[in-house]
Amino acid sequence: MAATNLSTETKEMIEQLDQSLMDGRYPIRLRNDEAVFELEQDRVFNDNWVFIGHESEIPEPGDYARRYIGGSDPFIFTRDEDGNVQVLFDSCGHRGTKLCRAEQGNTSHFRCPYHGWTYNNKGELVGVTFKHEAYKEIDPDEWKLPKPAKVDSYAGLVFATMNPDSPSLEEHLGDMKWYIDMNFKFPTNGMEVYGEPYRYVLPVDWKQPCENFGGDDYHISTTHQSAIEGGLISEIWHWDEGPYGGLAERVHTHFEELPEMGHSFAAGMIGEDYSPFYGYDEEIHDCFSAENISQEQYDLARRSVVNIGTIFPNLSFIQVGKGTGSNDSGFLCLRQWQPRAPGETELWSWVLVPKDAPEEQKRKINNVALSSFTPAGNWEQDDLAVWDGITEAAGSTVAKRQGVETSYEMGLGNMSNTEIHDEWPGPGVCYNNHYQEGYGRWFHRRWQEEITKEPLPEGAE
Amino acid sequence: MSYVKPTQERRELLEEVRTFLAYEADLLDNRDLDEWLDLLTDDISYEVPRRITREAGDDVPVFSEKSFHLQEDIDSFEARIARYEKDYAWAENPPSRTRRFVTNVRIESVDGDEVRERNNMLLLRLRGEEAEPTFISGERVDTLRREDGYLKLADRRVLLDQTVMGTQNLSEFL
Ligand code: FES
Ligand SMILES: [Fe+2]
Numbered sequence: 327m328a329a330t331n332l333s334t335e336t337k338e339m340i341e342q343l344d345q346s347l348m349d350g351r352y353p354i355r356l357r358n359d360e361a362v363f364e365l366e367q368d369r370v371f372n373d374n375w376v377f378i379g380h381e382s383e384i385p386e387p388g389d390y391a392r393r394y395i396g397g398s399d400p401f402i403f404t405r406d407e408d409g410n411v412q413v414l415f416d417s418c419g420h421r422g423t424k425l426c427r428a429e430q431g432n433t434s435h436f437r438c439p440y441h442g443w444t445y446n447n448k449g450e451l452v453g454v455t456f457k458h459e460a461y462k463e464i465d466p467d468e469w470k471l472p473k474p475a476k477v478d479s480y481a482g483l484v485f486a487t488m489n490p491d492s493p494s495l496e497e498h499l500g501d502m503k504w505y506i507d508m509n510f511k512f513p514t515n516g517m518e519v520y521g522e523p524y525r526y527v528l529p530v531d532w533k534q535p536c537e538n539f540g541g542d543d544y545h546i547s548t549t550h551q552s553a554i555e556g557g558l559i560s561e562i563w564h565w566d567e568g569p570y571g572g573l574a575e576r577v578h579t580h581f582e583e584l585p586e587m588g589h590s591f592a593a594g595m596i597g598e599d600y601s602p603f604y605g606y607d608e609e610i611h612d613c614f615s616a617e618n619i620s621q622e623q624y625d626l627a628r629r630s631v632v633n634i635g636t637i638f639p640n641l642s643f644i645q646v647g648k649g650t651g652s653n654d655s656g657f658l659c660l661r662q663w664q665p666r667a668p669g670e671t672e673l674w675s676w677v678l679v680p681k682d683a684p685e686e687q688k689r690k691i692n693n694v695a696l697s698s699f700t701p702a703g704n705w706e707q708d709d710l711a712v713w714d715g716i717t718e719a720a721g722s723t724v725a726k727r728q729g730v731e732t733s734y735e736m737g738l739g740n741m742s743n744t745e746i747h748d749e750w751p752g753p754g755v756c757y758n759n760h761y762q763e764g765y766g767r768w769f770h771r772r773w774q775e776e777i778t779k780e781p782l783p784e785g786a787e
Numbered sequence: 788m789s790y791v792k793p794t795q796e797r798r799e800l801l802e803e804v805r806t807f808l809a810y811e812a813d814l815l816d817n818r819d820l821d822e823w824l825d826l827l828t829d830d831i832s833y834e835v836p837r838r839i840t841r842e843a844g845d846d847v848p849v850f851s852e853k854s855f856h857l858q859e860d861i862d863s864f865e866a867r868i869a870r871y872e873k874d875y876a877w878a879e880n881p882p883s884r885t886r887r888f889v890t891n892v893r894i895e896s897v898d899g900d901e902v903r904e905r906n907n908m909l910l911l912r913l914r915g916e917e918a919e920p921t922f923i924s925g926e927r928v929d930t931l932r933r934e935d936g937y938l939k940l941a942d943r944r945v946l947l948d949q950t951v952m953g954t955q956n957l958s959e960f961l
Binding site: 427520524653 | 835837839840841842845847851852853854855856857858862863866867869870871873874875876877878880915950951952953954955956957958
């Protein structure tokens with residue numbers, strides 16, 4: 327199948343994107359274009375580290391879960407009999423049938439339902455049906471399940487890349503690790519996934535939620551007005567009196583250099599004298615310590631009311647205190663925005679809880695999380711509704727031929743009253759409040775970097 | 788085993804349960820949520836578990852014991868409904884049009900004031916200019932309790948057919 331032609335207009339938009347972003351402008355077409363979608367599949371998702379799952383989802387040998395690279399390339403995420411994490415292309419080497427027919431489960435072997443070839447959970451072909459009559463000389467080493475070029479994990483988060491030339495995962499995450507640590511390692515024994523990820527199909531380009539979770543605090547007062555007025559928020563937001571919705575400090579951090587470019591982080595904290603720890607009940611604060619992180623990171627986690635972040639290309643997290651009345655708590659959600667089609671994304675949403683919290687606390691944390699940040703949650707329901715129309719506008723001929731742009735000017739020049747935060751202890755370019763859109767500009771700047779790594783195909787008239 | 792032939796008494800109860808469910812569906816379709824709240828007992832337990840595709844014979848249940856699209860009690864329903872009544876609850880502004888089809892009502896057991904019944908539910912939802920509805924379907928396992936002569940919903944588990952949700956968000960009670 328021939329690749330969809332890149333239009334000359336869209337090609338120009340991609341080539342000039344760095345300039346456009348510097349001027350605070352983004353061509354909306356890039357959010358819904360068949361040729362752009364195909365380029366993203368090749369150059370963003372097939373060529374970079376992407377999230378597969380959390381180690382705690384497959385704690386025992388034989389545990390498996392079906393996962394996707396780039397939204398639809400099928401893989402088995404499993405723990406082999408030696409206890410090692412494996413990521414295997416889910417397609418039988420004989421005719422290509424899928425081997426893993428469930429979303430999750432436990433098995434030592436995957437047996438193909440078509441002609442019965444059998445693989446162990448290292449991806450080795452260990453059984454060929456009627457071998458001695460039919461496939462006498464087969465070399466099983468030639469027919470192992472394909473694997474990503476590299477698989478590695480950080481703070482329990484397992485990533486894979488199909489590209490043997492990718493830098494190490496350590497390098498890809500770079501200084502973003504400082505913020506991952508702050509969010510995943512302040513519980514002395516880490517975080518674990520609770521239950522199974524929710525999956526919803528959203529009619530919006532994957533890049534939209536990625537940047538929203540990378541630092542769009544600007545939308546909160548409008549999009550979530552009903553949740554705020556309804557008081558569906560943890561009491562920790564009212565503990566202090568600060569200029570930013572009750573908070574003493576709101577900071578925004580993004581990265582402008584490779585390899586971190588495209589990752590971003592934002593936080594809201596209250597004064598030194600308070601220890602909200604994102605809103606987790608005081609009775610579990612003894613699960614937290616500075617054992618695995620620096621005192622500075624621990625102190626920021628201690629004062630945090632909300633943290634969000636995006637790890638390029640398509641993994642976001644939010645750790646925040648929400649709730650209703652007495653049922654309030656902190657929680658951590660991981661969300662992966664999986665591209666499915668131009669202008670269409672599948673949200674995968676996991677809830678994580680501190681591993682050492684008692685079961686009854688885990689249940690409570692989980693309940694507050696699902697009431698807030700799943701597509702049925704009081705907060706997220708509205709996020710998904712306000713993105714209506716982006717896909718339609720982006721796919722329009724007007725967007726392509728007239729090159730309609732959207733504004734990313736906040737924080738540029740004298741546009742807003744934001745400044746570089748001189749005393750911020752963490753890495754990256756940090757601003758002292760949330761009135762800036764650098765997180766978005768640099769997310770798209772990184773996207774351009776990836777898309778133009780090789781020459782773009784010729785544009786079609 | 789076969790189906791149980793309904794006695795006259797059961798027939799009457801079945802008719803009453805059907806009347807209750809149709810009335811309830813009508814309130815939800817019209818988003819008369821405050822009136823719908825009056826149909827719930829104060830100790831209502833309500834769950835919509837995440838369904839997971841599993842191999843036949845897997846001894847782990849297909850309905851998650853930990854992950855729920857909705858896991859509500861009377862307070863959380865009140866909080867959700869109060870939010871929908873604000874002007875800026877974008878998920879339902881403009882409101883979606885929904886149609887609930889409730890069928891195959893079968894009474895499982897009667898125990899004092901409580902009736903255990905199961906029914907099938909198909910919800911069609913249209914938003915904005917959509918010509919094709921998105922749908923949610925599943926089985927509901929309910930316990931209805933008689934209070935002051937009228938049936939109320941005391942317990943509901945909605946067993947969805949979907950594992951991946953095709954609706955962009957879930958702002959409906961099922
Ligand atoms: S396709 Fe798998 S054994 Fe033939
Ligand atoms: Fe939001």
